[in-house]
Amino acid sequence: MSHSHLGHDHGHDHSHVPTVSGANERKVLLSFFLIFGFMLVEVVGGILSGSLALLADAGHMLTDAAALALAYAAFRFGRRAADSKRTFGYLRFEVIAGFLNALTLFGIVGWIVYEAIERFRQPGDILASPMMLVAIVGLLINLLVLWIMTRGETEHVNIKGAILHVMGDLLGSVGAITAAIVIYLTGWTPIDPILSMVVALLILRSAWTLMAKSIHILLEGAPDNAKPDEIERKLLASVPDLAAVSHIHVWQITSGRTMATLSVRPAIDSKAKAVSREVEHLLMSDFGIEHSTIAIDWNDDIEDRCSLQQMPHGHGHRHEGHAH
Structure with a gap:
């Protein structure tokens, strides 16, 4: 049965400028300077000590810095x-x-794996003491940045991405410390590329999660808490005088900013305004949909179409030019 979109209800502010606090921006910028500054220290430490684990961690810190710079921008x-x-x-x-x-994370994983394979083929000397010192300082820096990043708003996809970077780098620091301890106590240098590979796998998992979320939003997929079939069931069960719901489309403009369009048919046309307002309120309160566009399927349009279909063939032709 066809329907007519003769009415729309928008009882809300149409501003689409995100509410990003100055505190968010400051914490991202501060974290960037901390990460970038120590990344330079870790590169020097990795080269001097001969540790791939430190160099891998430095490479990951470079992607951390890039992630934070992108988040700030x-x-x-x-x-x-x-x-x-x-x-x-x-x-x-x-x-x-x-x-x-996410792409930068995949890139750094490839680099770590390549370097680890080369280290297995041609092992080199590693200075455990400076390696451990730099790794411990790196661990402390990452803990500080993680603490800063998890204060306040964390739902933005970029804040989540930056946190994933920092958590991966935190694991990299732990791996470097572990490798330094093993090398210091036993002299077994293959532990360095082995732990680098373990860290690479952990980074790969984070990269996959972030990329999947980003692609899902770019493809305008429905958020997990607002599936169309769930919305339909909830509306029909909760909104008085709502007869039918159809053409539900839900998507995200960005993380935490959900939009929806749908058609509703009131049981009685005179209840259309009340129904649309109740639908909009429920979408916001139960599903976090802040912007909804609601089209009305009018009952009198349906009745007119049904009357036309029931008319004798000749009468139907005389009404083809009329708009209902």
Whole structure:
């Protein structure tokens, strides 16, 4: 049965500028300087000690710094107001930055694996004491940055991406410390590339998670807590005078900013306004959908179409030019 979208209800503010606090921006910027600064120290320490684990961790810290820089840039761009060309502003910049973060993680995994294979083929001398000292300082820096990043808002895809980077680097520091202890006590240097490979696998898992989330948003997939079939069941069970729900589309502009369009048919046309308002309220309260566009399927349109279908053939032709 066809339907007519003759009414829409928008009882809310249409501003699509994200509410990114200045505190978010400051913590990202501070974390960037901490990570980037120590990454330079770790490169020098890795070269002097001959440790692949340290160099791998330094490479991962470089991607951490890039992730934080992208997150900061995303926040700055995301604050720009919508215009005639970009009606939702620059909100998707965050998701694109998250996708690029995932790509950098895949890249660093490939580099670590390559270097580890080379170390197995041609083992080198490793100075355990400076390696351990640098790794311990790196662990402390990563713990500090992780503490900073997990204060306050953490739902933005870029904040999550940066946290994943830092957590992976935290594991890298633990691996470097473990390798340094083993080498110091036993002199067994293969532990260095072995633990580097373990860290690479952990980074790979984080990269896959971040990329999957970013691609899901870019493909306008429905968030886990707002599946169309669940929305339909909830609306029909909870909204008085709602007869039917159809054409439900749910997607995210960016992390935490969910939109929806759907058609509703009231039991009685005079109840359409109340039904649409109740539907909008429930979508917001139960599913976190802050922007919903609700089309009304009017009962009188359906009745007119059914009447036309029941008319004799000749009468039906006389009404073809009428709009209902």
